[in-house]
Amino acid sequence: MPEEATGQADQQGESLSWIEKWNQKLDKNAKIGTILGAVVVFFLLTFGVYSWLENEVTIHVDGEEVIVNTFSKTVSALLAEASIDLGEMDKVEPALSATISDGMVVHIERAFPVTVIADGESHSLLTTTVAVEDLLEQLQIELGTSDRVEPPLVQLVTEPEEVRVIRVTFEEVREEQSIPYTVEQTADPNLEKGLRRIASRGRNGVAQSVVRVTYEDGHAVHREVLSQNIVREPVNQVVAMGTIDRVSRGGMNFRFREARQMQATAYTHTGRNTASGVYPQVGMVAVDTSVIPMGTRLYVEGYGFATAADRGSAIRGDKIDLFMETHAEARRWGIRTVKVYVLE
Known part of the structure; x- marks a missing residue:
């Protein structure tokens, strides 16, 4: 074979070898790309499924x-x-x-504790938000038509609380009441001013009522009078008031502001001066100065004219203590009820 032809053949062989190598490289890169693509797709699918499954x-x-x-x-x-x-x-x-x-x-x-008190018993239970009415139903507690619940049936219980069932009952009773008599005053010209006597005694009347009593858990909480009759009318008391303001005693006429019936005792020398600061002597008496002011001139029946000049711890109200010169005279006086005239 000529040399020229042989050189051409060698060149063609070298060209084919390079192309084959390139093609092989391309095939290898394609395979790597395919693998990488598959891996990416796998991860994408896995992440998608993971995301789809997670909530x-x-x-x-x-x-x-x-x-x-x-x-x-x-x-x-x-x-x-x-x-x-x-x-x-x-x-x-x-x-x-x-x-x-x-x-x-x-x-x-979260459930919370609630206490229900009914009929003297306490019921404890755990519950979530519930109406009071449903709570009672759970406990099989029945209500009468007049019974009351605190808090009301429709209220929601949302926290620990005490629910009370109050049993309400009614009773009609007949009662008698006393009607007090009134006091009338009338002038009595035969009685000293300041003195009084009962001319006729009063008597209370009687009324009969029908009362509706409301009980809550056995305790009376309200009373309503439904009807009332007067069985006996009251009789007024008549008090005669004295009008005489001048009397004659011991051959003397004198005017007075008022007369009082008083309990009279007697005392004698104690070695101390009277509450008015003077030495005691006959004609001085001890009084309750809230009844008879100190220095008031008086006439005491059985004793004579006197002056309020002393006081004592035992002399209170309508009491008077008469000064006597001797202890024997004081003992002879003893205790008497006397008429005392407060002079003008």
């Missing part, structure tokens, strides 16, 4: 808001995953068996 759930519990990303299928499993313990009477919405969905909100209400 974001908000839990409201104990006054807080907790956001949880979860694969749990039910509310019960979610709470277990979040380490949230439930009491026996705690309330969960949606229900524990509900299926989890993305964006779901779960509310947990």
Whole structure:
């Protein structure tokens, strides 16, 4: 073969070898790209499935808001995953068996103690928010038509509280009441001014009433008079009031402001001056100065004219103590009821 032809053949062989190498390189890069693409697709699919399976759930519990990303299928499993313990009477919405969905909100209400007092007994229970009426129904407590509940039946119980059932009953009773008599005054020209006597005694009347008594838990709390009749009318008492203001005693006429019936005792020297500061002598008497002011001139029947000049711890009200010169005279006087004239 000529040399020229042989050189051409060599050149063609070298060209084919380079192309084959390039093609091989392209095939290798294509395979790597395919593998990388497959890996990317795998990760994208895995992330998509992961994102599709994971749900974001908000839990409201104990006054807080907790956001949880979860694969749990039910509310019960979610709470277990979040380490949230439930009491026996705690309330969960949606229900524990509900299926989890993305964006779901779960509310947990903790049960609290409530005391119900009825018929003298105390009932304690745990509950979540409930109307008072439903609470009584749970306890099978029945109400009478007039019974009262505090708080009212329609009110919601939302926190620890005491509920009271008040039993209301009524009774109609017949009662008698005394009607007090009134006092009338009439002038008596035969009686000294300041003195009085009962001219005719009064007598109370009698009324009969029908009363409706309201009881709450056995205790009377209200009385309403339904009817009333007067069985006996009261009789007024008549008191005669003295009008005489001048008398004659011991041959002397004198005017007086008032007369009083008083209990009179007697005393003698004690070695001390009187409360008015003077030495005691016959004609001085001790009085209750809230009844007869110190220095008042008096006429005491059986004793004579006198002046209020002393007082004593035992002399109170309508009592008077007469000074005697000797102990024997004081003993002879003793205790007497006398008429005392307060002079003008």
